[in-house]
Amino acid sequence: MSPLRDVAVIGFAQETAVEDRDRNEVEFVIPVVREAIERSGMQRRDIGFTISGSCDYLAGGPFTFVMGLDGVGAWPPVKESHVEMDGAWALYEAWVAIQTGDVDSAVIYGFGKASLGDLHEVWTLQTDPYTVATLWPSMVDMAALQADSYLTASGRTDRDLAEVAARSLRRAQGNPHAVASADVTVDELLARPVTHRPLRDSDVAPITDGAAAIVIAADDVARKHCERPAWIRGIEHRVDPQHLGLRDLATAPSAALAAEKAGVNDGAIDVAEIHAQFSHEELILRDALGIADGVDVNPSGGALTSNPMMAAGMVRIGEVANRIIDGRAGRGVAHAAQGPCLQQNLVCVLEGAR
Amino acid sequence: MTAPLVEHHVLEYPGGYTRSIGPALSRYLGGLRDGKIVGVRLTDGRVMVPPTEYDPITAATIDDYVEVGPAGTVTAWTWVSDPRPGKHHLDHPFAFALVRPDGADTAMVHVVDAPQDAISVGMRVRPRWKAERVGYVTDLEAWVPLADGAAADPAPANRGEGANDEPVTGITTPIRLEYDINAGTAAGKYLLGLAEGKILGARAEDSDQVYVPPRGSDPTTGSPTTIEVEVADTGTVTTFCIVNVPGLSEAAPEIPYVCAQILLDGGNTPWFGLIQGLPADDVRMGLRVHAIWADELKADASNIKWFEPTGEPDAPYDDYKAYA
Numbered sequence: 001m002s003p004l005r006d007v008a009v010i011g012f013a014q015e016t017a018v019e020d021r022d023r024n025e026v027e028f029v030i031p032v033v034r035e036a037i038e039r040s041g042m043q044r045r046d047i048g049f050t051i052s053g054s055c056d057y058l059a060g061g062p063f064t065f066v067m068g069l070d071g072v073g074a075w076p077p078v079k080e081s082h083v084e085m086d087g088a089w090a091l092y093e094a095w096v097a098i099q100t101g102d103v104d105s106a107v108i109y110g111f112g113k114a115s116l117g118d119l120h121e122v123w124t125l126q127t128d129p130y131t132v133a134t135l136w137p138s139m140v141d142m143a144a145l146q147a148d149s150y151l152t153a154s155g156r157t158d159r160d161l162a163e164v165a166a167r168s169l170r171r172a173q174g175n176p177h178a179v180a181s182a183d184v185t186v187d188e189l190l191a192r193p194v195t196h197r198p199l200r201d202s203d204v205a206p207i208t209d210g211a212a213a214i215v216i217a218a219d220d221v222a223r224k225h226c227e228r229p230a231w232i233r234g235i236e237h238r239v240d241p242q243h244l245g246l247r248d249l250a251t252a253p254s255a256a257l258a259a260e261k262a263g264v265n266d267g268a269i270d271v272a273e274i275h276a277q278f279s280h281e282e283l284i285l286r287d288a289l290g291i292a293d294g295v296d297v298n299p300s301g302g303a304l305t306s307n308p309m310m311a312a313g314m315v316r317i318g319e320v321a322n323r324i325i326d327g328r329a330g331r332g333v334a335h336a337a338q339g340p341c342l343q344q345n346l347v348c349v350l351e352g353a354r
Numbered sequence: 355m356t357a358p359l360v361e362h363h364v365l366e367y368p369g370g371y372t373r374s375i376g377p378a379l380s381r382y383l384g385g386l387r388d389g390k391i392v393g394v395r396l397t398d399g400r401v402m403v404p405p406t407e408y409d410p411i412t413a414a415t416i417d418d419y420v421e422v423g424p425a426g427t428v429t430a431w432t433w434v435s436d437p438r439p440g441k442h443h444l445d446h447p448f449a450f451a452l453v454r455p456d457g458a459d460t461a462m463v464h465v466v467d468a469p470q471d472a473i474s475v476g477m478r479v480r481p482r483w484k485a486e487r488v489g490y491v492t493d494l495e496a497w498v499p500l501a502d503g504a505a506a507d508p509a510p511a512n513r514g515e516g517a518n519d520e521p522v523t524g525i526t527t528p529i530r531l532e533y534d535i536n537a538g539t540a541a542g543k544y545l546l547g548l549a550e551g552k553i554l555g556a557r558a559e560d561s562d563q564v565y566v567p568p569r570g571s572d573p574t575t576g577s578p579t580t581i582e583v584e585v586a587d588t589g590t591v592t593t594f595c596i597v598n599v600p601g602l603s604e605a606a607p608e609i610p611y612v613c614a615q616i617l618l619d620g621g622n623t624p625w626f627g628l629i630q631g632l633p634a635d636d637v638r639m640g641l642r643v644h645a646i647w648a649d650e651l652k653a654d655a656s657n658i659k660w661f662e663p664t665g666e667p668d669a670p671y672d673d674y675k676a677y678a
Contacts, residue, residue, distance in 0.1 A: 021358040024538025027570045030578055044576065060365040060533040070569045073576030117533040121441070125529070129371075130379050131404045132463050134491045134527055136441040141450045144432030145463070149452070152430065152475050197433045241410040245452055245461035246402055249430065 007098050008222040008229030009325070009350065011040030011215035012318035016177045016308050019115040020209045025059065028211035029071035029111050036213035037107060041225035044073050047215065048103030050080045051094050053087035053110040054310045057122050068111060079103065086110055087314035088275075088336030088346050091214060095235055104218045111211035112309035119207050119309065127340055128242060139340065140204055140278075144196045146249040146341040147280040151198055153250035154283075158198050161279035162189040165202040165304060168279075172301025177315075180206045180305045203279035203304075210308025212315045230321035230350045233331075234262035237346035244341060255288035255335065255345035262333075262347040264289055270329040271296045273316035275336045277303050285335060289347065299323075313337065317348050324352040359537040359545055359653060370526040378407040381419050384522040386493035389483055389509020391423040393458050400459035423455035425506040426497065428477045430461075433470050440530065443492045449473050453497050467496035480506035486514030489522035540570035540579065547584075549653040553645075555583045555621050566621040585620035587645035587658070590669040592617050592624045592677045596634045610634045616643060616661060617677050624677050631662030639678065640668035 013035035015028055029052075037044055050072055054065040065082050074080065083090045087110020094106035123139035137145075151157065166186045172178035189202045196204070216222075222229040238254035238261075240247050247253075259265075272291050276282035282302070291297060298304075300319045303312045313336025320332035331351045338344040375383065378394060382404045385392035394405030395418040402410075409416050431451035437444055444467060451473075452461035466473055467482065479497035487493035500506055537545055540556060544567045547554035556568035556579035563572065564583045571578055594614035600606065612634050615624035627645070629637050643661035651657050671678075 021360060021536045022539050022542075024536060024541065024570075027538050027540065030571045030576060033576060057531070059535065060363055060531060067569070070573040071571050071576055073572075073574060075574030116535055117531055121438075122531060125531075129373065129527060130375060130525065131382070131491050134525075135443070135450075135463065135465065136438065137450045137463060141432055141434065142463075145430045145450060145452055148430035148432060148475065197431075199432075243402065243404075243406070243410055243460070244463055245454070246410055249452075 003232060003234070004099050005101070005218050006222070006231055007095055007216055007218050008226065008231045009214055009317065009321035010217050010222050010226040010229050011036040011038070011042070012213070012321055013039065014177050014210065014212040014308070014311065014315050014318060016179055016208050016210035016306050018179045018206070018208065020113065025064070025111050025113055026067050026071045028113070028209065029068050029109055032211045032213040033072045033107060033109050036215050040215035040217070042105060042215060042217070047105045047107050048079065049094055049097050049106035050074070050078045051082065051090040051106060051108050053083045053085050053090040053314070054112055055084055057125060058112045058114060058116060058309055060117055068109070072107065072109065086310050086312065086336050086338055087212060087214070088317060088348070089237065089338070091216065091314055091317060092235055092237055092346060094216060095232060098216070098218045104221045105216065107213060107215050108314065109211060109213040110311035110314045112311060113209040114207045114307070114309040115209050123340065132244070140196045140199070142244065142340045143278045143281070144199050145244070147198050147278065149249035150280045150284055156283065158194070159186060159190060160283060161199070161203050162186045164279040164282045165189055165200070168298060168301050168304040169202070171299055172305035175300045175306065178301045178305040179208050181301060199278060205277040205303045205307035206305070208307045208309065208312070210311055212308065212311040212318060214314060214318055214321070226325065228325055228327060228352055230324035230352065233349040233351045235346070235348045236261040237344065239339070239344045242343060247341070249341055250284070252284050252288040252342045252345060255285055255337070255342060255347065258345050258347040259289040262349050264333050264347060264349055267331050269295050269331055269333055271299060271320055271323055271332040273298055273300060273302065273319045273332070273334045275303050275313045275316050277307055277337070279304065281337070281342055284342065289333060289335060291333070313346065317350070320350050324350055327352070359542045360534050363533040363535045364530065365533065366530040370528040372524060372526050374524045375522065376407055377417070378405040380521050380523060381405060383489040383491070383525065385421070386491070387487045387489040387512060387522060389487070389512065390421050391455050391481070391494070393420050393422045393455070394418060395420055401457060402460045403455055403458045403462050420457065422457040423481065423506070424509070425478060425480050425500055426453045426455040428452070428466060428473065428475060428479055428497070429454050430475060431466060431473055440528070444496065448496065451497065453479060464494065465496045466498070468499050472499055478502055481509070483509040485510065487512045488514055490525055538570060540568040543582070544568055545653040548657045549651050551647060551651055553585050553587055553618060555585050557581050557583055563622040564620060565623050566618060566625055583620065585618045587618070588664060589616040589618040589643060590674050591615070591629065591637065591639055591641040591643060592674045593639060594629065594637050596637070612637045614661070615677070617674050627658065628660035630660045638668065640671060640674065642666040642669060
């Protein structure tokens, strides 16, 4: 969807950890919300809308997202919302709220402690509860079925997967928020055992606890507070049917449609951050989003090296926005995914120049 | 720094989650019970299995059910080397696979029970049916290898008690997830304080409001509550409720009993407690109370058993009206 009002990312912060047994969810939210607002240059009281993305199944209790509000400063009472989705979808709702003219700015946060339960089993419960969840395929099992479908259809091999994993791990060495990183070669990864055929552990995102926060603002509010705002040129999300066998798992039609509607190919792209939790997902998504060879893809290392659940998608937006705000990139694409086998996809095109 | 407080937490519906299944899945699961695989024709003519009562592409109502299989073809697979007891219905390594039954245009997620080196994309498979079938997805226990060109035998007669002509209308699905929940830094300090007989609150640098229990931040501003403040175990009843409904837990007091919000001296968030030591009808707003601690102190909320009157005069309303 194209914007009626210009809206930009003007502040971003993230926090990640592996199996953090000290901090709870709120204690992840507190510092990132403060830091994102601080970076935006805005005052908390001037921000018009507050919204979060999280998933109760990660903590194993109902309404666990409500306590996240303790970390954001909610008095006098704020205009607030929540999505049971990655924070990227919360950002979409905030963007719509600004489009309506109701508010001029928003703080968005996503958080999750993936290490509390068995993450891969938790995600089984988002499948058809009658004929699929009853067999208990894990998130990784379903991804492996998609990987096998993709390799069969494309003629690619596990070397192509290892190339994605090796590049991600090497790029992550420059990212302080990455929880996995290594100076590793494709051949070294290929020498490791296949753990979830055709995937190796290096093709699977690490279990990551964390949170992220983003401040967005409209028009003059953004210009006033940020020298070079990362303008949202287009943002769109789409969904594929849940029936895994009905979809051609070698492709991601909803990602392709979201990319088209967001206007990915309306201009040249300097950088793309793709929310791929498995190596093959990056390859499928490059095709779906129409990312040309030569584009810098996942310079942060991507979700394969840091995957804070319910925040990793919005981190992609933040990573691209940061590169625009500091002048390293002119125009970039951020992508977020949810659901088994890339069922839901959000694409956001960001640009520095007016 | 002391060890973090971690509690094991099981999320489970005892006896399983009961689901009604609607007309399409009734056909499908009833079909499995009867040794048949039932799909449905979509608006575009393709046959999809398992069926739904709506076309997932157009949302049109569909009900042209079609029997497919029994043989099929593996279109994708992955290997499960460590089956999970209580979750997976096979107790030995197996494959999750997408299997397209003959006559269907879509594949279904199911399992293939065969040696890993015998499985490949394109392999022919047939159902291995359970002898006793009840109308559940595992009535088709697994897909197993079928020689190229061979035909699958029909399902053996159902020997289960569910062998009848009644439609399948529901299923019971066991759901169990396990967690290790940690209290967090702020709540952890508070709980460890309780174990020492102390009630620890906290406040932020930019506020004089003391939160008990502390959550790590001042919820009005989001500022971190970095300053630890010990509050008293005495306080004032700000509001209360006389309970006349018996509690479900064995720990519930005999009715009638009183639960109250108590503003602890030195704190700014009323806290929940039971009031004992006087008739329920005599409990009132402004009553001054003190905590009765358990004999053995632990790092949890069981430490304070209840509150009893201190005998002091009631607090004036102005002292607590902001919290009432």
